[in-house]
Amino acid sequence: METIDRKRAGDLLERYFEAQTTLQEEQLLREYFSGANIAPEHAVYTQMFCAFAEEREMLNLTTRNFSAEDKFTINSNSKKFHFRWMSIAVAAALAIFAFLMMPERGDSLKLIIDGVNVKNRELALSKADIHMEQLNSMLGRFRDGSTKQIDNMNKMGDALSSFKSFNKILTQTTLSDRLE
Amino acid sequence: MKKVLIIMFVALLCPYLAAAQAKQIHLILDKYEKRKKVESIIISPSVLQMAGNGNYDASTKELLSKISEMRIVNVKEGAEQNGTPLKIIIRSDLDKVLTGERFSRVLKMQEGEELLELFVTKNEEGVLVFLATSPKEFAIISIFGNIDKSVINAVMTGGIKVK
Numbered sequence: 001m002e003t004i005d006r007k008r009a010g011d012l013l014e015r016y017f018e019a020q021t022t023l024q025e026e027q028l029l030r031e032y033f034s035g036a037n038i039a040p041e042h043a044v045y046t047q048m049f050c051a052f053a054e055e056r057e058m059l060n061l062t063t064r065n066f067s068a069e070d071k072f073t074i075n076s077n078s079k080k081f082h083f084r085w086m087s088i089a090v091a092a093a094l095a096i097f098a099f100l101m102m103p104e105r106g107d108s109l110k111l112i113i114d115g116v117n118v119k120n121r122e123l124a125l126s127k128a129d130i131h132m133e134q135l136n137s138m139l140g141r142f143r144d145g146s147t148k149q150i151d152n153m154n155k156m157g158d159a160l161s162s163f164k165s166f167n168k169i170l171t172q173t174t175l176s177d178r179l180e
Numbered sequence: 181m182k183k184v185l186i187i188m189f190v191a192l193l194c195p196y197l198a199a200a201q202a203k204q205i206h207l208i209l210d211k212y213e214k215r216k217k218v219e220s221i222i223i224s225p226s227v228l229q230m231a232g233n234g235n236y237d238a239s240t241k242e243l244l245s246k247i248s249e250m251r252i253v254n255v256k257e258g259a260e261q262n263g264t265p266l267k268i269i270i271r272s273d274l275d276k277v278l279t280g281e282r283f284s285r286v287l288k289m290q291e292g293e294e295l296l297e298l299f300v301t302k303n304e305e306g307v308l309v310f311l312a313t314s315p316k317e318f319a320i321i322s323i324f325g326n327i328d329k330s331v332i333n334a335v336m337t338g339g340i341k342v343k
Contacts, residue, residue, distance in 0.1 A: 135319075
């Protein structure tokens with residue numbers, strides 16, 4: 001990179017403002033202003049020559065060789081990109097896992113007899129119905145038994161109630177005798 | 181993003197953690213349902229109906245919506261494994277689960293040689309298991325889902341039937 005001194009920079013600036021500089025001379029000026037040795041009287045023009053430096057860098061990124069720092073930036077962007085896709089993939093995998101693990105909720109009826117899967121809906125329904133009937137019959141006997149027990153207890157209560165009233169009369173009589 | 185994934189994962193796992201007891205019963209039934217002299221019927225709630233209720237009204241729908249599945253496994257007389265009656269082996273496996281802290285026995289009814297027992301999970305999300313033992317057979321009737329008082333009451337009063 002060719003460097004220019006303070007005097008040459010001043011001459012080139014004058015030519016620049018008179019629109020007489022060539023492209024090479026403008027490049028020399030840009031390099032002068034992007035360096036560290038800028039004369040104090042020229043400092044006000046730094047912004048003008050370096051304003052679009054970042055944008056220019058970005059545009060030239062694809063054509064020039066990457067530095068180690070550039071490579072790191074690109075890799076971290078790519079990692080972010082991968083992480084985004086990975087998280088979507090994980091979410092999708094979880095959804096598929098949940099779908100596969102969920103019990104069937106459709107109109108399903110399955111019958112297995114002696115280890116053989118029998119695809120006969122009517123037979124399955126009939127067998128299930130028989131078992132439910134047997135169960136309900138046993139529960140029915142239990143309910144009847146409980147009702148009978150409750151009835152017996154009620155009858156016992158009724159029988160005891162006459163004793164209770166007799167006991168009440170006796171208590172009242174004893175109290176009135178004592179008062180007299 | 182990580183937090184969202186963790187929340188999603190926990191939300192997906194919660195029902196499975198809550199239904200651990202039901203899963204244990206499922207595993208036992210799965211283990212024995214394909215043996216000789218064993219019948220297994222798996223019924224979805226859409227095949228069930230409420231007894232004496234021709235109309236599929238909102239209350240019936242609500243009650244049946246609490247049931248996720250019904251399984252009946254019937255072990256016939258003569259079913260054996262290494263010379264031991266299969267019903268004793270299954271009963272032993274079931275007792276390990278049913279006599280634990282998470283189940284309570286709601287009913288035990290003995291009539292002659294017939295014995296009927298009803299076990300229910302203490303938490304609502306779980307299973308209701310009937311064990312009917314007779315000299316001829318051993319039947320396990322299990323209802324999975326949200327087993328609350330309304331479901332237990334419907335079952336006890338013979339309210340749930342197969343269509």
